[in-house]
Amino acid sequence: xxxxxxxxxxxxxxLEANCPESQRTPATPDEQYWGGRQASFASEDAxxxxxxxxxxxxxxxxxxxxxxxGGLSAQQARALKDEMNQIGARPPLYSLGLWMLGPALLEYxxxxxxxxxxxxxxxxxxxxxxxxxxxxxxxxxASLQTRAEDKGDxxxxxxxxxxxxxxxxxxxxxxxxxxxxxxxxxxxxSFLLIDMATEGVSTTPIELISGESEFCQTxxxxxxxxxxxxxxxxxxxxxxxxxxxxxxxxxxSELGSESPRKVLDPVAAAREYLDFDQGxxxxxxxxxALTRYQMQMHAIGLTHMRGFEExxxxxxxxxxxxxxxLGTEAEKVKSxxxxxxxxxQGLGWEGEGFTTEELDTLRLWAGSKTLTIAGGTSEVQLNVxxxxxxxxxxx
Amino acid sequence: xxxxxxxEQRFLQDTAREFLNKRAPVSELRKLRDERDELGYSxxxxxxMVELGWSSIILPEQYGGLEFGFLGLGTVLEETxxxxxxxxxxxxxxxxxxxxxxxxxxxxxxxxLPAIAAGETTxxxxxxxxxxxxxxxIETRLTANEGGYLLNGSKCFVLDGHSADHLxxxxxxxxEINDPEGLTMVLVARDAAGLKCQRTIMADSRNAANVVFxxxxxxxxxxIGELGAAWPVLEQVLDRGRVAMAAEMLGLARESFxxxxxxLKERVQFGVLIGTFQxxxxxxxxxxxxxxxxxxxxxxxxxxxxxxxxxxPLMASLAKTRLNDLVKRVTNEAVQMHGGIGVxxxxxxxxxxxxxxVAMQILGDSGFHQDRYASLCGF
Ligand SMILES: Cc1cc2nc3c(=O)[nH]c(=O)nc-3n(C[C@H](O)[C@H](O)[C@H](O)COP(=O)(O)OP(=O)(O)OC[C@H]3O[C@@H](n4cnc5c(N)ncnc54)[C@H](O)[C@@H]3O)c2cc1C
Numbered sequence: 001x002x003x004x005x006x007x008x009x010x011x012x013x014x015l016e017a018n019c020p021e022s023q024r025t026p027a028t029p030d031e032q033y034w035g036g037r038q039a040s041f042a043s044e045d046a047x048x049x050x051x052x053x054x055x056x057x058x059x060x061x062x063x064x065x066x067x068x069x070g071g072l073s074a075q076q077a078r079a080l081k082d083e084m085n086q087i088g089a090r091p092p093l094y095s096l097g098l099w100m101l102g103p104a105l106l107e108y109x110x111x112x113x114x115x116x117x118x119x120x121x122x123x124x125x126x127x128x129x130x131x132x133x134x135x136x137x138x139x140x141x142a143s144l145q146t147r148a149e150d151k152g153d154x155x156x157x158x159x160x161x162x163x164x165x166x167x168x169x170x171x172x173x174x175x176x177x178x179x180x181x182x183x184x185x186x187x188x189x190s191f192l193l194i195d196m197a198t199e200g201v202s203t204t205p206i207e208l209i210s211g212e213s214e215f216c217q218t219x220x221x222x223x224x225x226x227x228x229x230x231x232x233x234x235x236x237x238x239x240x241x242x243x244x245x246x247x248x249x250x251x252x253s254e255l256g257s258e259s260p261r262k263v264l265d266p267v268a269a270a271r272e273y274l275d276f277d278q279g280x281x282x283x284x285x286x287x288x289a290l291t292r293y294q295m296q297m298h299a300i301g302l303t304h305m306r307g308f309e310e311x312x313x314x315x316x317x318x319x320x321x322x323x324x325x326l327g328t329e330a331e332k333v334k335s336x337x338x339x340x341x342x343x344x345q346g347l348g349w350e351g352e353g354f355t356t357e358e359l360d361t362l363r364l365w366a367g368s369k370t371l372t373i374a375g376g377t378s379e380v381q382l383n384v385x386x387x388x389x390x391x392x393x394x395x
Numbered sequence: 396x397x398x399x400x401x402x403e404q405r406f407l408q409d410t411a412r413e414f415l416n417k418r419a420p421v422s423e424l425r426k427l428r429d430e431r432d433e434l435g436y437s438x439x440x441x442x443x444m445v446e447l448g449w450s451s452i453i454l455p456e457q458y459g460g461l462e463f464g465f466l467g468l469g470t471v472l473e474e475t476x477x478x479x480x481x482x483x484x485x486x487x488x489x490x491x492x493x494x495x496x497x498x499x500x501x502x503x504x505x506x507x508l509p510a511i512a513a514g515e516t517t518x519x520x521x522x523x524x525x526x527x528x529x530x531x532x533i534e535t536r537l538t539a540n541e542g543g544y545l546l547n548g549s550k551c552f553v554l555d556g557h558s559a560d561h562l563x564x565x566x567x568x569x570x571e572i573n574d575p576e577g578l579t580m581v582l583v584a585r586d587a588a589g590l591k592c593q594r595t596i597m598a599d600s601r602n603a604a605n606v607v608f609x610x611x612x613x614x615x616x617x618x619i620g621e622l623g624a625a626w627p628v629l630e631q632v633l634d635r636g637r638v639a640m641a642a643e644m645l646g647l648a649r650e651s652f653x654x655x656x657x658x659l660k661e662r663v664q665f666g667v668l669i670g671t672f673q674x675x676x677x678x679x680x681x682x683x684x685x686x687x688x689x690x691x692x693x694x695x696x697x698x699x700x701x702x703x704x705x706x707x708p709l710m711a712s713l714a715k716t717r718l719n720d721l722v723k724r725v726t727n728e729a730v731q732m733h734g735g736i737g738v739x740x741x742x743x744x745x746x747x748x749x750x751x752x753v754a755m756q757i758l759g760d761s762g763f764h765q766d767r768y769a770s771l772c773g774f
Contacts, residue, residue: 270774281774291769295713299688306398306691313399319691322684383673385680390656392679395671 008079012086018052019089020045027090034094036127037171050124053092060098060122063106067114068122075312096165097121097128099251101174104244108191108232117193130248131161131175131194131218132241138163139380141176142185142238146220148177148192155179155192155230157200157223163374167203167216171196180235191237193229200224210366211349246320248375253304253323264357266290266334269341286340293337296330321389325381328371335361335368397466397698398691407463408470410447412477418443419480421743427481428600434558435594435602436481445514450488454496458508465635465700469642469693476646479750481601483517486555489639490632491518494563498580498620498628507582519559520632521550521583521606528759530565530633531575531626535608537566544618546581546589546611554757556604557594559585564608568623575626580619587611599753600746631704634711637758638696641714644722644754645693651722651729651747652682658733675732682725689721709771712764719761722751 022045031042033050041047053059056070061077063069072080084091102121105114120126137144146159157177167173173194180188194201200223205213232240270290274281281287303319303326310317338361339346346361348354372378386392400408419440427435444450452468454460461467468489475484488511495507510516524534535548546566556562562583570577585592589611594604620628656679659670669675696714699706726748730737737744755761 267772267774276774279773280770287769287774288765290774291765291772294772295716295765295768296688298713299692299717302398302691302695303688306694309397309399315399319687322687326684326688379677382677382680385683386676389683390676390679392656392659392670392676393668395667 004075004079007076008083011080011083014056015083015087015089018049019084019087020049022046023049023090023092024088025090026088031090032094033092033124034127034166034169035097035124036169037125038169039124039127049090050092054123057122059093059095059124060102060118063102063118063122067106067118069118078308093124095121095124095127096130097126100130100244100247101128103247104174104191104240105231107243108240112228113193113231126172127166127170129164129167129170129173129196129218131164131167131173133161133163135160135162135217139377141241142189144176144178144189146175146177147181148179148190148225150179151224154227155225157192157194157220157225159220161218161220163206163215164203164218165215165374167196167218168205173201173218174231176237176241179237183235186238188235189237189241190234191231191240192225193231194220194223194225198223198225208366209369210363212363212367245376249324249381250320252371252375253320253325253327264338264342264361266293266337266341269338273341273343273345289337289340293330293333296326296333300326300330318389321385322381324375325378325385329378331371332368335365339365397702398694400466400470400694403463404467404470407467408474411449411471411474414443414447415474415478415480419475419478419482421479421746424479424481424600424746425743435600436483436558440480441482442514444482444484445512449484450514451492451512452488454492454508454512458504459512460508465638465697466694468639469697472639472642473646473649473693476643476648477650479599479647479746483555483559485636485639485643486519486559486602487511487517490520490554490636491559491561491563493635494518494520494580494619494628494632497631498625500620503582503616503619516561517555517559519553519555519562519585519604520636521553521556521562521564522629522633523552524548524550526551528756528763529573530629531573531578533565533567533578534572535564535566537568537579537581540612543615544581544613546583546608546613549605549607551605552595552756553604553606555602556606557585557592558602561585562590562606563619565625565629570623577623578625578629579622580625580629581613581617582619583608583611583613583617587613597753598749601750601753603753631707633758634707635700637711637715637764638693638700638707640754640757641693641696641711641718644718644751645689647747647751647754648686648689648718648722648725651744651751652679652686652725654744655679655725655729655732662734669732678728678732682728685721685724689717692717709768712759712768712771715759716761716764716768719755719764723755726751 022043033041033046057065057068058070061070061072061080065071098121102118105117132141134144134146146161148155148157173196175192175194176189177192178188179190200221202219203216205216207213270281274283274286276282307317307319342358342361345358348359348362350359387394448461449471451460452463453465456462492511495504507516522530524532538545562585564581564583566579566581567577568579583590589609591607592604597603659675660668662669692714696710699710729744730748733742733744736742
């Protein structure tokens with residue numbers, strides 16, 4: 001315990017000395033550093049901050065030092081995160097490699113793959129995207145059709161992936177591909193890493209209701225992939241995919257509680273945009289809605305803490321299973337609430353007459369609709385809870 | 396902050412569950428109801444609970460207490476919620492003990508607390524005067540009289556009012572009807588001259604009463620704490636009560652939910668188990684998510700009594716609102732998902748449904764606590 005407190009004190013002092021002032025506010029989408037071959041820093045401070053954290057291995061605090069990570073324990077990593085939150089320090093590197101692929105490689109990858117890919121992730125050299133969904137396979141992911149044929153010294157990949165977030169900005173893609181078309185569904189799937197610079201890989205951006213085009217359709221046309229890029233065993237990719245989904249859902253469940261003040265805070269917005277009567281929001285319906293939202297977030301925050309304490313105490317926690325569902329649904333509630341609080345001032349799409357925050361509120365509202373779809377829809381989450389937590393019979 | 400029980404607390408909970416399943420299953424409440432039991436609880440059972448230390452869980456050792464704190468108490472209350480156990484635990488060991496602990500003089504504590512711990516005295520808090528929880532809406536009057544006081548007025552929804560040995564009465568010694576200032580807490584023997592007590596038969600078959608005070612004469616030392624300054628103490632007592640009630644409600648919600656899930660795995664219609672129907676699965680899964688939240692909220696609320704009292708008002712209102720809403724939903728769904736058998740008196744689910752409705756009114760409904768939470772948050 002004392003060691004942990006010492007560690008925390010060191011971290012605090014180090015952050016104080018090394019985190020540039022400008023990096024102590026939430027990053028706008030343009031300011032986020034995602035790394036990769038096409039990446040550039042939004043500012044000199046962003047570069048400094050990234051490099052200092054990277055040199056300590058703190059872009060991946062819990063990964064082994066042998067692969068460029070920080071080698072911290074879960075408690076130490078938590079302390080680091082707390083201290084960063086304390087001063088509002090933004091993450092130095094945003095990365096699907098860090099959040100999703102890395103943990104899967106650590107568990108299922110061979111030594112060569114770990115050596116080759118983990119350090120490149122930690123150092124922000126390679127940006128990864130996720131190639132799971134296909135036009136015909138969303139919730140029913142295991143029905144996927146993209147083929148990888150064994151051609152002796154390589155796989156030949158044909159097919160297409162869709163909703164591939166940032167495919168056009170990424171260097172590599174981790175894919176689920178069908179390697180045995182005769183086997184039943186989950187059984188014939190493998191986990192394959194593909195360099196997007198390979199001939200035959202192409203992407204087309206798709207525009208969203210938020211006006212952004214953050215995802216793409218990704219095409220594979222006779223793409224040759226070296227055999228060494230297969231992670232785990234042939235036809236055993238489904239268990240890796242499932243393990244990875246757990247990381248993705250955990251990440252998404254923490255959206256609300258972990259990203260401070262990126263959007264307008266609903267209580268602050270209420271103070272600015274609503275009439276008050278003797279210290280209370282005058283509109284009873286909005287006051288009620290805001291209270292319910294605050295209570296929900298309070299309860300969700302406590303449940304995150306409980307999950308963490310349970311895991312630290314070595315207790316199997318069922319709390320994690322419900323958090324993606326709760327966290328993303330709450331984000332949608334928050335966005336609707338903000339629109340209601342801002343009234344017509346929250347409906348500006350672009351141009352004059354609205355502050356940046358007001359415009360962002362609307363864009364984020366549209367963007368919030370993706371949260372309960374991406375990473376497994378809310379309905380699918382409920383199926384999972386019914387099956388795994390409640391052990392209800394399956395039809 | 397403790398969101399995980401320690402070994403001692405887990406042991407306490409396991410013991411409580413085992414004991415209650417054996418000695419006070421739901422059928423015991425039904426028996427008390429059907430036999431129209433005078434007292435409304437079993438004194439033998441209460442003595443056994445006392446021997447287990449439950450009457451003194453939160454009391455310091457110097458008064459014969461176990462000093463296990465609210466988190467310890469909460470584990471036991473959760474279990475009593477599972478079996479709908481009727482006993483003086485809430486009125487005496489939570490509300491009464493807290494009021495004396497926080498408000499009484501040293502002499503009063505030494506006289507009363509060891510008696511509570513030993514199971515020799517039971518208490519009831521006489522607070523409410525209308526059909527909704529309004530803790531400073533007090534008209535019952537306390538006036539000076541020959542070196543002592545006279546008490547006049549009436550109270551309703553007094554939990555254990557007809558069975559407790561003493562009532563802790565909240566009365567007005569000065570000020571206007573809604574002032575938090577001017578409230579005084581007095582200890583009144585239930586057999587005092589001028590006190591009329593009418594037991595009310597409520598939906599949950601547990602104990603409550605309406606009480607009338609007609610020139611009840613009290614000695615000067617009947618006052619608990621300072622004359623006219625009961626509010627700050629009372630508010631803490633009420634918050635402790637709310638948190639404790641939320642713990643009981645968590646047990647009630649879990650038990651009715653688990654019984655319902657078990658039924659979904661057992662009842663066959665259309666040739667399949669009804670648990671395979673997605674229309675039911677999603678409702679159940681959503682309740683499971685709410686139960687996870689409720690669990691965290693209750694643990695944090697209980698430990699805030701022990702560790703961070705500055706958080707208590709907010710946590711108490713959060714816990715009571717969330718648990719009010721949860722037990723309402725879970726018990727309604729429990730009835731619905733059982734179909735026809737769910738609305739029979741024979742099935743115990745109905746008893747959970749009824750207890751839930753009473754618990755929802757105890758020390759504040761969701762409207763009250765939502766308003767309070769918002770005000771505490773500054774909007
Ligand atoms: C912003 C965003 C980013 C994404 N990024 C990526 C990415 O980087 N890589 C990637 O591979 N994929 C990505 N996805 C895809 C995402 O995983 C899928 O959209 C998701 O799994 C749902 O699949 P679908 O869109 O085909 O919808 P469908 O599966 O067709 O669902 C349509 C509706 O049917 C419901 N439904 C389906 N099955 C069931 C069932 N069994 N029970 C009850 N209801 C059901 C769904 O809940 C939904 O309401 C992203 C999606 C979004 C929105």
